[in-house]
Amino acid sequence: xxxxxxxxxxxxxxxxxxxxxxxxxxxxxxxxxxxxxxxxxxxxxxxxxxxxxxxxxxxxxxxxxxxxxxxxxxxxxxxxxxxxxxxxxxxxxxxxxxxxxxxxxxxxxxxxxxxxxxxxxxxxxxxxxxxxxxxxxxxxxxxxxxxxxxxxxxxxxxx
Ligand SMILES: Nc1ncnc2c1ncn2[C@@H]1O[C@H](COP(=O)(O)OP(=O)(O)OP(=O)(O)O)[C@@H](O)[C@H]1O
Ligand SMILES: Nc1nc2c(c(=O)[nH]1)N=C(CO)CN2
Numbered sequence: 001x002x003x004x005x006x007x008x009x010x011x012x013x014x015x016x017x018x019x020x021x022x023x024x025x026x027x028x029x030x031x032x033x034x035x036x037x038x039x040x041x042x043x044x045x046x047x048x049x050x051x052x053x054x055x056x057x058x059x060x061x062x063x064x065x066x067x068x069x070x071x072x073x074x075x076x077x078x079x080x081x082x083x084x085x086x087x088x089x090x091x092x093x094x095x096x097x098x099x100x101x102x103x104x105x106x107x108x109x110x111x112x113x114x115x116x117x118x119x120x121x122x123x124x125x126x127x128x129x130x131x132x133x134x135x136x137x138x139x140x141x142x143x144x145x146x147x148x149x150x151x152x153x154x155x156x157x158x159x
Contacts, residue, residue, distance in 0.1 A: 003062055005061075007096070032070075058128045098111065
């Protein structure tokens with residue numbers, strides 16, 4: 001069984017309903033178990049800034065599907081929700097990105113995992129760490145941030 005984390009975002013139409021429909025489609029897939037969802041975050045647009053704020057969330061799934069088939073499912077969900085690609089990083093009814101897939105590192109024409117821009121996106125990292133805080137501390141660390149040492153307070157640190 002593979003553990004995967006998906007980033008979902010919407011800034012066109014009824015954003016909450018788009019996210020609900022997308023998660024419902026994932027949950028109804030026979031080979032996908034939706035294990036956990038983050039809170040919803042309203043976020044300023046990153047990249048192309050002349051657009052409406054997004055609602056973002058992260059979904060933790062367990063699946064037997066190979067990564068490319070999971071990408072197929074994500075893209076089917078995008079198509080069913082009428083996603084149109086007009087502007088890069090532009091407005092969309094729904095966007096589903098694969099952030100992590102087990103502990104795999106892969107790079108093909110269609111799929112790069114871990115997602116190459118996840119490290120620089122607070123709208124991804126904050127819900128990701130909400131849904132699984134241990135991702136910040138368990139190697140290999142996907143966000144490039146590794147817990148190194150914790151001190152009991154300022155005095156202990158300065159000692
Ligand atoms: N980890 C990944 N998750 C989803 N798509 C990916 C991933 N890696 C590569 N891709 C490819 O990226 C292509 C473009 O995806 P999309 O249009 O959603 O980009 P975007 O959301 O505008 O930008 P960004 O990739 O920065 O989030 C997809 O067709 C897909 O094949
Ligand atoms: N706040 C926010 N900004 C974005 C988002 C997104 O989901 N949220 N998605 C993008 C393309 O993947 C580009 N910019």
